[in-house]
Amino acid sequence: MLNRIKNIRQQLTSAERRVADWVIENPNSVINRTLADIASVVDVSEPTIVRFCRSIGTSGFRDFKTRLTQHLAVTEHVVHADVSAEDDAEQIIAKVIGRSVKELIGVQQRLNASAVEKVVEALISVSRIDFYGIGASGFVVADAQNKFFRLGIPCNAYNDSPTILQAASITNPEYAVVVVSKTGSSKTVIEAAQTAVALGAKVIAITSPGSALADIAPQNLLVDINEDTGLYTPMSSRLAQLAVLDTLQVAVALRMGDRGQHSLDKTKQILSSTAKRQRR
Amino acid sequence: MLNRIKNIRQQLTSAERRVADWVIENPNSVINRTLADIASVVDVSEPTIVRFCRSIGTSGFRDFKTRLTQHLAVTEHVVHADVSAEDDAEQIIAKVIGRSVKELIGVQQRLNASAVEKVVEALISVSRIDFYGIGASGFVVADAQNKFFRLGIPCNAYNDSPTILQAASITNPEYAVVVVSKTGSSKTVIEAAQTAVALGAKVIAITSPGSALADIAPQNLLVDINEDTGLYTPMSSRLAQLAVLDTLQVAVALRMGDRGQHSLDKTKQILSSTAKRQRR
DNA sequence: CCATATTTGTAATTTTACTACATTAGTGAC
DNA sequence: GTCACTAATGTAGTAAAATTACAAATATGG
Numbered sequence: 001m002l003n004r005i006k007n008i009r010q011q012l013t014s015a016e017r018r019v020a021d022w023v024i025e026n027p028n029s030v031i032n033r034t035l036a037d038i039a040s041v042v043d044v045s046e047p048t049i050v051r052f053c054r055s056i057g058t059s060g061f062r063d064f065k066t067r068l069t070q071h072l073a074v075t076e077h078v079v080h081a082d083v084s085a086e087d088d089a090e091q092i093i094a095k096v097i098g099r100s101v102k103e104l105i106g107v108q109q110r111l112n113a114s115a116v117e118k119v120v121e122a123l124i125s126v127s128r129i130d131f132y133g134i135g136a137s138g139f140v141v142a143d144a145q146n147k148f149f150r151l152g153i154p155c156n157a158y159n160d161s162p163t164i165l166q167a168a169s170i171t172n173p174e175y176a177v178v179v180v181s182k183t184g185s186s187k188t189v190i191e192a193a194q195t196a197v198a199l200g201a202k203v204i205a206i207t208s209p210g211s212a213l214a215d216i217a218p219q220n221l222l223v224d225i226n227e228d229t230g231l232y233t234p235m236s237s238r239l240a241q242l243a244v245l246d247t248l249q250v251a252v253a254l255r256m257g258d259r260g261q262h263s264l265d266k267t268k269q270i271l272s273s274t275a276k277r278q279r280r
Numbered sequence: 281m282l283n284r285i286k287n288i289r290q291q292l293t294s295a296e297r298r299v300a301d302w303v304i305e306n307p308n309s310v311i312n313r314t315l316a317d318i319a320s321v322v323d324v325s326e327p328t329i330v331r332f333c334r335s336i337g338t339s340g341f342r343d344f345k346t347r348l349t350q351h352l353a354v355t356e357h358v359v360h361a362d363v364s365a366e367d368d369a370e371q372i373i374a375k376v377i378g379r380s381v382k383e384l385i386g387v388q389q390r391l392n393a394s395a396v397e398k399v400v401e402a403l404i405s406v407s408r409i410d411f412y413g414i415g416a417s418g419f420v421v422a423d424a425q426n427k428f429f430r431l432g433i434p435c436n437a438y439n440d441s442p443t444i445l446q447a448a449s450i451t452n453p454e455y456a457v458v459v460v461s462k463t464g465s466s467k468t469v470i471e472a473a474q475t476a477v478a479l480g481a482k483v484i485a486i487t488s489p490g491s492a493l494a495d496i497a498p499q500n501l502l503v504d505i506n507e508d509t510g511l512y513t514p515m516s517s518r519l520a521q522l523a524v525l526d527t528l529q530v531a532v533a534l535r536m537g538d539r540g541q542h543s544l545d546k547t548k549q550i551l552s553s554t555a556k557r558q559r560r
Numbered sequence: 561c562c563a564t565a566t567t568t569g570t571a572a573t574t575t576t577a578c579t580a581c582a583t584t585a586g587t588g589a590c
Numbered sequence: 591g592t593c594a595c596t597a598a599t600g601t602a603g604t605a606a607a608a609t610t611a612c613a614a615a616t617a618t619g620g
Contacts, residue, residue: 013567031346035608045569050609061608066311069346070353085534089393089400092534096527097388101381108377113369120369139423143518146416235526238423239519246515247376254365254372293598315577325600330578341577 001071002027003109005056012055015044019052023068028076031069035061075105096235103236107243119219120251122202126176129155132164132192133180136238140180144245151253161188168192173200180245182237184211193217206244281351282307285336292335295324299332303348308356311349315341355385376515383516387523399499400531402482406456409435412444412472413460416518420460424525431533441468448472453480460525462517464491473497486524 005020012020022042023030030038039046053064083095123129129148133141138159145157158164165188171177177196181189184207193216196203205217214220285300292300302322303310310318319326333344363375403409409428413421418439425437438444445468451457457476461469464487473496476483485497494500 015568034606036606046608047570047610048568051568066346066349069349073350073353083530083534085537087534089396089531092531093388093391093393093396093527096530097384097391097523100523100526101384101388104377104381104384108373108381111373111377113373116369116373136426139419139426142422143419146419239522242519243377243380246380247373250363250376251369251372254363254367257365295599314575316575326577327579327601328599331599 001068008056012052015048016052016055018042019044019049020056027068027072030065031072075109100235100239103239104243107240111244111247115220116247116251119204119248120255122204122219123153123176123248123252124255126202127154127174129153129176129178130167130171131155131157131178131180132167132189133157133159134161134164134186134188137180137182137241140238140241140245141178143242144178144180144249147245147249148252151249151256153252164188164192165195168195169199171196171199171201173202175199175201177201177203178206178245179203179213179217180206180241181211181213182208182241184208184213189213190216206241281348288336292332295328296332296335298322299324299329300336307348307352310345311352355389356382380515380519383519384523387520391524391527395500396527396531399484399528400535402484402499403433403456403528403532404535406482407434407454409433409456409458410447410451411435411437411458411460412447412469413437413439414441414444414466414468417460417462417521420518420521420525421458423522424458424460424529427525427529428532431529431536433532444468444472445475448475449479451476451479451481453482455479455481456484457481458484458486458525459493459497460486460521461491461493462488462521464488464493469493470496486521 009020035046053061058064131141131144141157148155158167179189179193190212193203203217204219205213207213289300315326333341338344411421411424421437425435428435438447459469459473470492473483483497484499485493487493
């Protein structure tokens with residue numbers, strides 16, 4: 001919604017643009033104000049505001065207001081405060097999960113669609129995929145390996161430095177290498193990424209923009225994770241990485257068509273028949 | 281919001297209750313309808329609806345409408361449609377992550393605060409914690425182990441059947457055992473939970489309500505995960521489990537006070553100094 | 561610098577929410 | 591059972607807010 005306004009801003013007439021600028025500056029104010037109200041603070045006429053609403057694709061001021069309300073409810077649905085020792089369980093639940101929700105929505109908005117498309121192209125063009133991640137990212141790559149494996153794609157996940165370095169040294173142009181790292185500054189993953197690039201593998205980095213790793217990898221999915229406020233483990237970055245990999249897996253599965261669906265069905269079938277056998 | 285209406289329902293007068301029932305049935309319709317509109321379909325007068333709005337704590341119909349809009353935007357912030365082969369990257373990102381967001385918000389609402397409190401009590405009363413999970417839950421418990429370990433709590437995660445059964449057989453009342461399972465029907469985890477309960481360990485299950493595992497474990501955090509629509513791997517359940525464990529870890533850390541904070545600081549310090557050393 | 565198109569504002573209209581008051585229905589005492 | 595009283599609901603009018611029609615002003619090209 002707000003993005004749409006920003007995108008279309010230059011196509012607007014000057015009075016409408018003044019409205020747009022004010023809305024972008026004070027989105028929350030729109031919800032509690034009336035048409036006349038806004039007209040007077042922005043110093044334009046009421047119809048101008050209605051025209052602005054139509055320009056950005058809504059049917060009128062009323063429609064614009066409800067849509068903005070919905071948009072803001074989602075993007076700002078967060079308990080902004082940090083957890084504190086006085087919080088009871090109810091508050092902790094709200095705050096911890098609220099932060100995760102915020103993080104996911106952030107990824108949803110920041111993740112670059114065309115970059116995703118390119119990465120998907122790369123992933124379906126190779127015959128195997130390796131995932132590298134150390135520390136907290138180690139769990140993420142293990143999960144990713146499982147996900148892609150179920151699509152029938154041969155793949156491995158490595159989470160310790162020596163093995164990652166060895167794995168990188170035996171890659172070739174038939175490999176895609178997905179390197180997951182929050183900071184993108186660990187020596188191991190950088191070295192591994194360099195090696196893989198040199199050997200012709202398609203290297204994809206899921207990391208922070210501007211990091212050393214991001215500079216090396218030709219295809220990047222840069223996820224700009226909000227820095228942790230210091231407290232507690234990096235849940236947010238893990239969640240963001242998982243979300244990116246979920247998206248990639250679904251996108252790859254769709255591009256693979258029946259082949260991927262078939263593999264999925266088979267793995268599911270095995271899982272459920274095992275469960276039944278065990279239940280007896 | 282809708283919960284509030286349900287709670288207050290019996291205190292309403294009969295005409296107001298008719299309004300409440302209609303709103304609960306058709307919450308989305310409220311957004312696009314006018315006061316007069318709703319009055320005619322519910323077959324009450326307009327002031328009755330305004331009175332209903334006041335009864336549930338809003339200042340009038342307008343206020344009620346925006347609040348409901350916000351509420352629905354958050355709880356239904358989802359592209360309802362499933363992903364399909366025709367979707368482009370943009371839509372896949374929106375749908376996949378949107379579903380995850382929905383799942384998290386669902387957990388946030390369903391997770392029982394008093395149950396969380398009891399579980400936290402149990403976790404801080406023991407000297408070590410074991411995490412059991414097989415298959416997809418295996419990744420979740422590995423992550424949990426890492427999280428709690430950083431608080432300075434001795435703990436282990438097991439993700440294969442024989443090891444889980446062995447681990448359960450050496451538990452004692454000084455152990456807390458956290459069993460993670462989506463279905464709660466796998467033979468291994470049920471058996472392990474039974475063994476641990478018999479040996480006096482505090483057994484906590486993160487699983488579906490009504491499952492066999494839920495019946496065994498004295499303390500349960502029941503997470504009622506929306507069944508997957510069939511497509512793709514169980515991302516939702518994994519996310520829900522992670523969210524529950526995140527919450528538990530934060531709650532435990534807060535209850536531990538300085539002791540937990542101190543351990544966290546130390547582990548963080550080590551991580552960053554290692555990173556620096558590697559960067560040289 | 562005039563003609564035309566575009567942008568913006570004024571004022572009237574319509575839609576919508578809200579309020580004051582009247583009517584009806586319900587409840588308990590005798 | 592009915593009268594008095596209270597609570598609940600509706601009617602009709604009012605105020606407020608959004609929208610529209612049209613006119614004035616501003617910009618643009620020949």
